Every structure is written in structure tokens, then in C-alpha cells.
Amino acid sequence: MNETTIIESICEDMKREAYWQAKGLRDLAKFAEHHPPGRPGVKLADGASEEIAASSNMSIRVATNRILEAEHIVRRLPETLNALQEGVIDMARTRATYQITKELSDEDALAVEKAVLAQGPHASYQEYRRALRRQAMKVDPEAAERKRKQKLEQRDVVTRKSEDGSAKLVATMLAGEAESAYNVLNHLAHQAKTPDDTRTLAQRRGDALVDLVLGNDQQRVRAIINVTVPLSTLIGLNETPGELSEYGPITAEQCRELARDGALRRLVTDDFGHLLEVGANLYASEGLANRIRMRDRTCRQPGCRVPGRRCRLHKSKRTTRGRRKQHRDYLLLCKRHQLMYQRTKGWIVAQPEPERLIFVTPTEQVREVVAERYEEPAA
Ligand SMILES: [Zn+2]
Incomplete structure (x- = not known):
């Protein structure tokens, strides 16, 4: 293959990519159409984003943004979508058009896309963005000021x-x-x-x-942090890393430093990453809920990362009858996902054995999730 053919081939690939991205947007918009909001104050049906997240490995937040973005582009920016499908512009320019015209009226958004597309794809992405902003300011001069005020509200x-x-x-x-x-x-x-x-x-x-x-004031109240540390690390036998909750792995030395600190909740595991004990008094008083919180760490709904401290216990299907409540019967779910299980039909979560969760979506996609261990098992 000579240089010219390679370049031609690259351009062809990019056109094809744009075509498929336009198709992806249309499909997502169709999905949104099939899942209209079922109650006031929401933009999509309950469980719609979760369905996409569980089937595609996207986080729920990303899935929601993608669906809403696609719905918006297909409905309000038809010429931009066609230009993407024909490979005239790329996905980055399409997304920029969406972002910059988001706050405008339908009519103004159409005027902006029309004016910018008439000038072609422009020399660079930055120039395309600038052209969009210029046109947006032209059709709605107050929008920029509104945006600035909105931004301030999000401080x-x-x-x-x-x-x-x-x-x-x-x-x-x-x-x-x-x-x-x-x-x-x-x-x-x-x-x-x-x-x-x-x-x-x-x-x-x-x-x-x-x-x-x-400040340097030692009297200041400090937040309690959770750190999980293998016993062997704590007593200095090896350098196996520990884990700081909501942060992730930390070095053995950092674990030992933190362990010398008072305001610390210590979770000790065996060499297979199973919890041995939850540091002293804090655990005994808070009981089972705490133990599940330590094990699950975040909401367990696939794609959701809401931290454990903002989650509640949820009872999974297939409980162990006749035995005392065990942590295998429960999992952590954030408020949004607890409500989703109440509001929508068809979602099932089962826990056939501890730390192994099976999620079934309303369209019967099955997703199996195994609880992350605090560390890799020792070799
Ligand atoms: Zn959640």
C-alpha cells in the first residue's frame, strides 16, 4: 500500500465511523422514544439508563447522558445529524453543536446549525466551536449571560x-x-x-x-476514614498494598502510617481478601449494615458508583431460609436504585452465593457481578 492509498483509506474509515455514529444516535433516540418519563421531574423512564448500562458496560451516568444527548440531537439538530451521517463533520463537532445550542429555543438552534454548516466543517474543531458560539450569541445575545449565572449557581x-x-x-x-x-x-x-x-x-x-x-489545630474534628489492610502488612511481614475506601489501593507504608492514626476505622483481611475484623468499637455498635457497607463499598447496581455511606441495605432474592440474617442476603443500593426496584417491574437481583450477584434486566439481559476483593489472593 502506498502513502496515497493509506491516506484515502484513513479518510474512508473516518467517513464510515461518522456514519455509524449517526446511526448510533438514531438508535439511542429510538430507545428514548420507547422509554418516555413516567413521572414528573425526570427525563427518562425509570430503569432506562440502567438497562443500557447493564447491557453495555457503560456507567449509568454516561448512559443517561448519551441517551439524552442522542434524543436532543435527533429531535433538534436534523441537519447536523445528516452532515455527520454523510461524513461532512465528525462526532466532536456534532457534540459541540449540541452543547452550544442546548439552552437555545428550537428555532434558534436550527438557525445556528444552518449558519455554521453553510460554512463547511471549518479548518479545525476549535474554529468550528468558535463559529457555533458566534452564531449562538448572534441569535440569542442574552444566552451567554444566562449561562454565566447558571454556572455561578453550580459553584x-x-x-x-x-x-x-x-x-x-x-x-x-x-x-x-x-x-x-x-x-x-x-x-x-x-x-x-x-x-x-x-x-x-x-x-x-x-x-x-x-x-x-x-489549619494546624489538632483539636479539629476529623472525618473517619476506612482503610482495609491485610494483617500481614499491618504487622510488617510484607508490602501488600491496602485500600482506602472510595479511593482505592494505597501503599503498605501509607497503611502503616494511617494505622498509627487515631481517627481511622481499620478493616483487616486475610491473605485472600476476606474481611477478618472491622476495627474495634465502631463495628460492634453498627452491626450488619456496616459489614455489608464494608464489603460492597458502593451501590452494586452495574454502572453505579454512589459511595456506600450514601447507600442502604437491600434484600436480594433467594434468601437463606431458617438461618439468621447473613450478609449474603443483602447488598448495597443507593436511593435511586432502591426506588427503581420498587417502581419498575422486571428487575431482579439474586445472590446465589456470597459476593456473587446476578442482575436480570426487564428485557432479560443477565449480568453477573462478583464483589471486588480488597486485594488479589496471595499466590
Ligand atoms: Zn446506585
């Missing part, structure tokens, strides 16, 4: 965990406030500089924020 602070033992703390606020806050931290970082301080300016900035928020 919040969230954590973004990474897998290397660090995490980011991300705050959404007005651009001006963010700038001022940064300037304050920068100022504190410069002030903290002493001749023998080897920290970089960036490090001092990070430390300044931590000091401001957490």
Missing part, C-alpha cells in the same frame, strides 16, 4: 482522585474570585519563603491552601 468544590496517591481539589467559582484566591495563595507562598526553605513556589502555594483549610 462547588469537588475532589478528583488520581491513582498515584495524590488528588486534586477543584473549586468552581466566578473567574474573578478564582483569580483573587490564587493571588492570595501566591502572596502567602512568597511570604513563607525563608533562606533554608527548599520548597518550590508551587509547593509553598499548595501548602498554603492546605494550612488555610485544614
Whole structure:
């Protein structure tokens, strides 16, 4: 194959990909049409996103977004969808059109897509986006201001965990406030500089924020964190990693550091990852619910990651009759999914043996889920 044929082939592939993506959007929109909302305040029928998530390995949040996005594009942006199907534009441009026209009226959205498509796919994705924004501002000059106000209503602070033992703390606020806050931290970082301080300016900035928020006050109430640690690690026999709840694996050394800390709920496992004990007093008083919470960690509905502390116990089918309540009869479900089992027909969850869950969707897709162990079994 010579260079020209390879390039031609790549362009053909991209056109085909766009075609199938357009088809995917139409199929998802059809699915949405078959699952209209059954009660006020929701955009889809109960269990609709869960059905797609259970059949496709998508998270429920992603499935919901995809369905709603497809429904919106098919209904409101017909020319954009056709352009995607014909390979004139790609999925990224289609999605940008959806995002930028989302708040506009049907009529204005049509006007924007028409004006932008008339200029072709543009030289780059960024230029396409800019063209969309320009047209959107033209048809509805107040939309940008509305969006800014909406954004302000969504002000919040969230954590973004990474897998290397660090995490980011991300705050959404007005651009001006963010700038001022940064300037304050920068100022504190410069002030903290002493001749023998080897920290970089960036490090001092990070430390300044931590000091401001957490302070150095030892009396401050600390949140209890759950850490799961193999017994062999705890007593220093090996370096098997432990697990911090809602975060994931942490190093053996970090486990031992945390274990020396008072405000810690310790879960000790054997070398096969099964729970041996749940640290001292906290477990005895809270009982079974706590044990399930430790085992399941998050809502067990496939694709859902709502943390255990916001979940409740749900009784699964096929219980062990005549025996005392065992944790095999229960699983964690978040509020949304508990309600889903009450509101919709056809969903079944069974637990034939501990830690093995079988979910059956209303269209009889079967999904088997095995509880994640706290660690890999020892070799
Ligand atoms: Zn859930």
C-alpha cells in the first residue's frame, strides 16, 4: 500500500465511523422514544439508563447522558445529524453543536446549525466551536449571560482522585474570585519563603491552601476514614498494598502510617481478601449494615458508583431460609436504585452465593457481578 492509498483509506474509515455514529444516535433516540418519563421531574423512564448500562458496560451516568444527548440531537439538530451521517463533520463537532445550542429555543438552534454548516466543517474543531458560539450569541445575545449565572449557581468544590496517591481539589467559582484566591495563595507562598526553605513556589502555594483549610489545630474534628489492610502488612511481614475506601489501593507504608492514626476505622483481611475484623468499637455498635457497607463499598447496581455511606441495605432474592440474617442476603443500593426496584417491574437481583450477584434486566439481559476483593489472593 502506498502513502496515497493509506491516506484515502484513513479518510474512508473516518467517513464510515461518522456514519455509524449517526446511526448510533438514531438508535439511542429510538430507545428514548420507547422509554418516555413516567413521572414528573425526570427525563427518562425509570430503569432506562440502567438497562443500557447493564447491557453495555457503560456507567449509568454516561448512559443517561448519551441517551439524552442522542434524543436532543435527533429531535433538534436534523441537519447536523445528516452532515455527520454523510461524513461532512465528525462526532466532536456534532457534540459541540449540541452543547452550544442546548439552552437555545428550537428555532434558534436550527438557525445556528444552518449558519455554521453553510460554512463547511471549518479548518479545525476549535474554529468550528468558535463559529457555533458566534452564531449562538448572534441569535440569542442574552444566552451567554444566562449561562454565566447558571454556572455561578453550580459553584462547588469537588475532589478528583488520581491513582498515584495524590488528588486534586477543584473549586468552581466566578473567574474573578478564582483569580483573587490564587493571588492570595501566591502572596502567602512568597511570604513563607525563608533562606533554608527548599520548597518550590508551587509547593509553598499548595501548602498554603492546605494550612488555610485544614489549619494546624489538632483539636479539629476529623472525618473517619476506612482503610482495609491485610494483617500481614499491618504487622510488617510484607508490602501488600491496602485500600482506602472510595479511593482505592494505597501503599503498605501509607497503611502503616494511617494505622498509627487515631481517627481511622481499620478493616483487616486475610491473605485472600476476606474481611477478618472491622476495627474495634465502631463495628460492634453498627452491626450488619456496616459489614455489608464494608464489603460492597458502593451501590452494586452495574454502572453505579454512589459511595456506600450514601447507600442502604437491600434484600436480594433467594434468601437463606431458617438461618439468621447473613450478609449474603443483602447488598448495597443507593436511593435511586432502591426506588427503581420498587417502581419498575422486571428487575431482579439474586445472590446465589456470597459476593456473587446476578442482575436480570426487564428485557432479560443477565449480568453477573462478583464483589471486588480488597486485594488479589496471595499466590
Ligand atoms: Zn446506585
